[in-house]
Amino acid sequence: MDSPIERKQIRWTPRPRTRPGLHVKTEKLPFQRPVIPHAQFPATAIMAAERIDVRAIGEFEIIAKSPFTVKLGQGGIAAVFRYGAVVLFNASMDEKARLLETIAQHSSGAGDTGAGETATIQVSPDEEEGPTGPCIKIKNADRLRLQLIAEVMAKAAMLSFQERRAARDFDLAEPLARDLAEDGRFSAKPAELLKAVGNMLLAENRLNGRAGVLDRPDLLWDNPGLSGLYARLxxxxxxxxxxxxxxxxxxxxxxxxxxLVETMRYHSSHRLEVAILLLIFTELCLGLYGHFGH
Structure with a gap:
């Protein structure tokens, strides 16, 4: 057995513990055939609807299901998301129109053409991957990288969509608050008030459970080498x-x-109390008239 002095002289250098995937670089990924052979092509994200039934879209060749990605006719591809976003890569105007026409048959709710994102994809095998100004540089235009870019651009378009709606709802709420501040009553009709309240109640529900903005994309769990590109995007x-x-x-x-709901309830109850008092006063006057009138 080793003596206590010999045991003290033992030098043990533990192996560094690292979580898998956090330090894997993108260039370590196995090479995949590019789905778009061009060195530069456009990417566009739009909000086509509020909800899309992606399972009903069967007119295009499906190349992936998470996210749902289809091949377009003239060398482009498109990623379609259930919360209404569509991201197109290298798509012509005819391909875009045909895809949106198909989606319109399997979607609900109005989209917003003003809420969108655009970028230029540049394939640069010798440069670091990530956004550079209006461009996004990648080492290879393979399916996984384009799907990851589509995930980020779709979430950004969805946020723009919700931000524009929130601004509209604030514009509806401002005159109502001004009415209360000036004379303590609403100038709008009850139906308009209820509509404004309904839009505000739905506002928070639009974001929760739809896109999972802060959720990590599923494809990163099987491809941790893309974590660096996703973090930069x-x-x-x-x-x-x-x-x-x-x-x-x-x-x-x-x-x-x-x-607003509590204020409307207060005004309604106040009017009801006034109506009850008027009925009691009327009944009392009729009783006194009947008693002393004869």
Missing amino acids: EGDYELHDRAATLDRKLTTLSHTSET
């Missing part, structure tokens, strides 16, 4: 900051709707 599009800001706006709208 996520930071460039400011998904976390925009989601937090939007959440605060939606919380404010929710509190405003609750205040």
